[in-house]
Amino acid sequence: MTSSPSSSEASPTAADGHAPLAPRRSVLVHFVTAVLSFVIVTIPATLGGLFFLDPILRKRKDAEAGGKPGEVSRKDEKGFIRLNLTRDAVPADGTPVAVTVLDDIIDAWNRFKNVPAGSIWLRKVGDGPILAFNSICPHLGCSVDFRPAEQDFFCPCHTSAFALDGKKTNEIPPRDMDSLEVSMRTNGADDPAGQEIWVRYQKFRGATAEKIAV
Structure with a gap:
């Protein structure tokens, strides 16, 4: 009669006598799978939450940019x-x-504070008012320079020319230089004799006789 195998014979062991490796590998596979599943689910959910929260966060940043009560905001x-x-x-x-x-300037998800938005020309005669002109040529959007020798504004790209009051002096530009609104203030309050210069900066469509803000 053949004797039944002992319990030690029924349990296979590794060649070096240690416990089987298969169960350990199974645990490792399950762990890695769980981690990957967590990452796959968490990242889209986090990005989605940020997308919906962005308008709220942006409004909060805009409010903070306005300054504290009593302070003069830049804009x-x-x-x-x-x-x-x-x-x-x-x-x-x-x-x-x-x-x-x-x-x-707000660009998609980012907000850049106090960065160059454009350039302007300021002019004053005696104690007269401050005049402001956008430096962008109304012809094709090039930059207008000041020529001291000729005492005029001039666009070197297409030879548009303007008098110092912004009036065009040749037929190349479709209109005069684009003037901008100016407000003189003291501590942010309107004051015609104030030292602070506030300008309503705007850009306008080029190649048109009509002044159209963009």
Whole structure:
């Protein structure tokens, strides 16, 4: 009669006498699968949550950009931006001054604070008002320069020319230089005799006789 195998004979072992490797590999596979499943589910859910929360976060950032109560914001609700230049810094002899306009720019998910948004020309004669012109040529969108020798504004790309009051002096540009609204203020409040120069910076469509904001 053949004797039944013992329990030790019924359980296979590795060649080196250690416990079987198959169960350990199974546990590792299950663990890796669980981790990957968690990552696959979590990442889309997180991105989706950020997408829906973005408008709320952006509104909060916009509110913070307005400054604390009592502070003067760089940009008001009407779109006027305070320039880093005072009335006294503009020559009284009518010589134009180029100024870079800084503004907050929102690009998709990002908000860039106080970055160059464009450039303008400022001009003042005596104690007269501050005049502001967009430096973009109304012809094809090139940049308008000031020529001291000719005492005029000139676009070197297509030879558009303008008088210092912004009026075109040849037929190349379809209209005069684009003037901008200016507000003189003191501590952010309207004051015709104030030193703060606030400009409502805008860009306009080129190659048209009509001044159309874009």
